[in-house]
Amino acid sequence: MESRRSFIQKLGVSAVGLSGALGHTNVFAGNTSIPNNQTLKVAIMGLGSYGTRVAKAMKTCTRAKITGVISGTPSKITAWQKEYDIPEKNCYNYENFDAVKDNPDIDAIYVITPNALHKDQVIRTARAGKHAICEKPMGINAKECEEMVQACKEANVRLLVGYRMHFEPNTVEVIRMRKEGELGKIMFFQGQSGFRIGNPNQWRLNKELAGGGALMDIGIYAVNGSRYMVGEEPVWVTAQETKTDPVKFKEGVDETIQFQLGFPSGAVASCLSTYNMSYLDRFYLNGTKGFVEMQPSTGYGPIKGRTHNGPLTEPIVTHQTLQMDEMAAMIYDGKEPIAPLDGEEGTKDLRIMDAIYEAVRTGKKVNLG
Ligand code: NAD
Numbered sequence: 001m002e003s004r005r006s007f008i009q010k011l012g013v014s015a016v017g018l019s020g021a022l023g024h025t026n027v028f029a030g031n032t033s034i035p036n037n038q039t040l041k042v043a044i045m046g047l048g049s050y051g052t053r054v055a056k057a058m059k060t061c062t063r064a065k066i067t068g069v070i071s072g073t074p075s076k077i078t079a080w081q082k083e084y085d086i087p088e089k090n091c092y093n094y095e096n097f098d099a100v101k102d103n104p105d106i107d108a109i110y111v112i113t114p115n116a117l118h119k120d121q122v123i124r125t126a127r128a129g130k131h132a133i134c135e136k137p138m139g140i141n142a143k144e145c146e147e148m149v150q151a152c153k154e155a156n157v158r159l160l161v162g163y164r165m166h167f168e169p170n171t172v173e174v175i176r177m178r179k180e181g182e183l184g185k186i187m188f189f190q191g192q193s194g195f196r197i198g199n200p201n202q203w204r205l206n207k208e209l210a211g212g213g214a215l216m217d218i219g220i221y222a223v224n225g226s227r228y229m230v231g232e233e234p235v236w237v238t239a240q241e242t243k244t245d246p247v248k249f250k251e252g253v254d255e256t257i258q259f260q261l262g263f264p265s266g267a268v269a270s271c272l273s274t275y276n277m278s279y280l281d282r283f284y285l286n287g288t289k290g291f292v293e294m295q296p297s298t299g300y301g302p303i304k305g306r307t308h309n310g311p312l313t314e315p316i317v318t319h320q321t322l323q324m325d326e327m328a329a330m331i332y333d334g335k336e337p338i339a340p341l342d343g344e345e346g347t348k349d350l351r352i353m354d355a356i357y358e359a360v361r362t363g364k365k366v367n368l369g
Helices: 004-011 015-022 049-058 074-084 097-102 115-127 142-155 169-179 214-230 319-333 343-362
Strands: 040-045 064-070 108-111 131-134 159-161 186-194 236-242 256-262 268-274 280-287 291-294 305-307
Touching: 040 049, 040 097, 040 319, 049 064, 049 074, 049 319, 064 074, 064 097, 064 319, 097 115, 108 115, 115 131, 115 142, 131 142, 142 159, 142 343, 159 319, 159 343, 169 214, 169 280, 169 291, 169 305, 186 214, 214 256, 214 268, 214 280, 214 343, 236 343, 256 343
Parallel strands: 040 064, 040 108, 108 131, 131 159, 186 268
Antiparallel strands: 186 280, 236 256, 256 268, 280 291, 291 305
């Protein structure tokens, strides 16, 4: 059996991402699995709270660099130019960013705007001949995602979704354990994802911009997690919604949804998505030979957990730093993460979420093709 480290190394955790976390100069010195060092030159679109977090994390990237910005707020552009040394010619707004087509300083656009804007922005990115990195949820339904995948295919550019957990070392270790049979046959997954949302006027509580409520924003972690933890695609969905505050959570904006997924092997998942409970960030996976419990499981970290063998002890990393270095290696070196995160994968999550909303609406079990 492979050692944990060599497995992680093969699967996509960059030497630098880990060595930084371990405080070593280079734990994988001599590693030849990274064939070239081409830097991914990224323009960030949407300079809000998560865009800012990504940008700060990218300061320590070795393969990815911020070279441009796209924003509707001139004062933010000026501040970012200063902080990230971005020349005027690499600054765009939402009206003129198609001109990025002729800018060799930008290889990819990272779309970090409200959910309902992702589709058009990714399609415009593709038509400008640039790779698209898109925040979750990739779109607000599967149909949008399919159009996005098609546009990126036609333009021959990559479409990657910002699923940072797919690179997180403890998560990668759990997926390795499951893949190598250390948990036996997987029987059950529980994913609980939620937080108490504040300001009632934010875009997350506006259906037009958010596409839904908690499920779109945070419940998606349980949806996506159920797929990489169980290692199968669900074939049926049931779901129930509860709403305690219909003023804050208007029509089409879900506060709390419980949903269940059934998998071809007979494994089942029981999940909860909410905007009205604190400290809800827990994954539990049960197999015939073992279990994994992670809490927190998808927050910014440190991710903590234990298995039937004891605590998870993989290195603590800055998720977004690792993600961007690894995405550069995906785009330039053909490297792939242990759990894929391209446009087709983002689409699969939205297909499940469409089915969850349908199950809530009809009260019926929804079969997935
Ligand atoms: P935010 O409100 O802090 O930032 C959104 C940005 O989009 C702002 O700069 C805003 O000015 C800009 N924007 C452009 N057009 C807009 C419009 N029409 N209405 C409102 N804002 C507009 O939000 P955020 O928390 O940064 O979330 C942005 C995206 O990132 C969302 O899709 C969210 O799901 C995702 N996100 C992902 C993670 C993660 O861990 N992967 C974490 C947080 C957010």
